[in-house]
Amino acid sequence: MKILFIEPAICLSVFVVTLTSPLTTQYVYRRIWQETGNYSIEPDSNISECAKNKSSPIFAFQEEVQKKVSLFNLQMDISGLIPSLLSTFILLSHSDQRGRKFPLIVSSVGALANSAWLCLLSYFAFPIHLLIASTFIGALCGNYTTFLGASFAYIIDQCKEKKQRTIRIAVIDFLLGIITGLTGLSSGYFIRELGFVWSFLIITMAVTVNLIYILFFLEDSMKESSSQNVSVSFTEGLKNPFYRTYMLFKNTSGEQRSMLCLLLFTMIAYFFVVIGISPIFMLYELDSPLCWDEVLIGYGSGLGSVSFFSSFLGIWLFSYCMEDIHMAGIGIFTTMVGMAMTAFAKTTLMMFLVRLPLFFVIVPLSVLRSMMSKVVRSTEQGTLFACLAFLETLGGVTAVSTFSGIYAATVAWYKGFVFLLSAVLLLIPTISLSIVKCVSRNAGSYVLLIQEESNEDTSER
Template sequence: MKKIMFIEPAIFLSAFALSLTSPLTTQYIYQRIWKETSNYSYIDNSNISECETNKSNPIYGIQKEVQKKASFFSLQMDLSGLIPGIVVTFILLSNSDQKGRKGPLILSSIGALASSIWLCLLSYLGLPIQLLIASTLISAFCGNSATFLGGCFAYIVDQCKEEKQKTIRIAIIDLILGLVTGLTGLSSGYFIKELGFMWSYFIISVALTINLIYIVFFLEDPISVSSSQDSSTSWSKNFKKSFLRAYMLFKNIRGKQRTLLCLLLFTMITYFFVVFGSSPIFILYELNSPLCWNEVYIGYGSSLASISFLTSFLGIWIFSYCLKDVYIVFIGIFTTTGGMALASFAKTTLVMFLVRIPFLFTFMPLSVLRSMLSKVVPSTEQGTLFACIAFLETLVGVIAYSAFNGIYSVTVAWFSGFTFLLSAGLLLIPGISLCVIMCTSWDEDDRAFLIQESSEENVVN
């Protein structure tokens, strides 16, 4: 059977599962902790104005206590998968340059499927909430979402010959993620209300099963794998080889190119730290008073937030005709900073919806920076590059989730919007780094010359 090189269906199904799992799990944790903390039934009003905001009422204190416990439990889940997640991600993606791109996609899909089945069983049987950590460990040991997306980005870059095409194709991935996230965000509240957690997780498992079948039987691998390659190498040796490839990636390039690569990585990771670290706080912030949103309103908010994927793609598509990459990144950082500052003072439903407007270009920097990084590195090192990116995203992502959840839990009682205000301040760091790149390093012609020269030296060696 002839296979195809069309990875977008796999991205679509994986995005559906991931974007639906996140709000389901956050709200499942919140509801379970609410029931275990108090003798009151969980507040699930269709009219959000009925949520308790009177500080003298015992329910108000319970809300604050549940907020803290849910935040700390999310922190424990994130930390549990840190070490195995970054090791497995690094090994799988760095080896994909020689052993093919499908390996990381298949293994991470198996892990996601096993994790969703476990969540389905846990919610059906009403097992202790602490067993939720097992789902994080399953994903970590098999390759988490960073592994899957890193493999997808490398898969796309393998097929792109023109540099502008790389930027557009990478932006298309983010567009798919955004559209799917919007649909699932809009419907997540209805999933919980109409189907409950168990059947919602079951639907996720079905989608992941279809995704795995597509990758294994229908997707062509862009990297030809030699049958003589040794597949029995131990994980420790694989990790050493992967680390050596990453080391050589930085060692074999010239000084200016290395400086540019490090600056781009620093800019991307610091921006990633703020954006993805603060993202789960939005749901907790919306569940808390004075907003007190229910599942449906949270779905609406997630849907509006996901529009930024679409507008970011349109922004990249339009701006790429008249602006350099660095200026596109700067626009995204600047508007996101304004959105964070406004979110910290949002106290009504209308204002919280309007806060989404400054976030319209939030994902432009991530797409463009990935493209800029892929342009700095030779084509034979794309897998190693995205292994480094996924490694850093996994490590920084866990640290970010942990840090922001911890900060929110200790500041929610006196200023629930402090986390967003802090995020606005932290976004100055990637902004300053980008200014350094704009002033000193990023020159299209010079960069192309450096890559060509570096590639020729590698061929000679």
């Protein structure tokens, strides 16, 4: 008997992504370090190979490694951009008619192929640039954004009370925070105690278990809609998602369309900064003057993941005394403060304290998703999340590429510049959110649609 319970699949997927990211970054860092010069990093060494003295010969060497790692990450992100955009958009758009399980399965297959290749790459020490090719192939099946977009659409299918969507999405973010925090804390010990090969093998096994659960135990939330599908040609299959996206904006009134566009822009502008700066934190911590080892990086990642839990508490408490838009504003402002503080963090204690103002970094993402889901009808949720996932994929890859390039260009003269830039860029979603507030004060458009759907449902009964 199948069940309508997607949380286990989400948790396993987050475990995989959270563990894969630091392991891949540090594996690439060590491979490039060893291939760049004669300095070597012992696999079981507890000593961080990092020089704090600028007069040391290894200092210039590690600066060169930092640049090469940033540029390699840039190449990986660009290689997966186009296939990720197309697969994410098409898979999620079709989920409105063909069900939510298909994008979940396809993206999980891609994750399985990627993790298996990482395992082989680390075991046989294949050329590191083959990782770029595997990124391209894996992106053809979608990515984590595809999986998460389908998961949110799956959850909203089950949310009959639209007023509870904000809390329900926050609960999911809370669960993500627990998994992310525990995985982040343990990531350093995975490398130190098991090494890269066994760690990547554990990731592969986790993806396999997740795929089995989705295939054989998870019930599709849109079973009735999927059963009504008719066969279409390949060309029509490609046209339909774009047509549904066009109709998503055309079918709404002018005020609702303005609200939806503003919310999308605010979401992506904030997402651009948060996602783009995330990989830089690890490179910043590996370099002088911090010179963190893998365990300290795990601690920092775990502490940063507390933001999921604190964001959930913030949404749960603030929802009783303020509107969604005010919660999003608080999250953006505190994130801005955290980015500015990071630019001047020179000690381990200061770098840990930086996480405090970042405790509400997830709040804007959860709240804005909920607000957007209220602008469109229940039959358009898949198309909405397809559009959002498409923009998140495009914005995420562009952001990581942009921030990696900026960091590579500025690391030699001021490592904290990229964090100051991110704080300034957060003024853009702040201004956009202010415009959303003005529009909603005059029209309250996303609330009007809820009332219209309620009236339609009542009349049908």
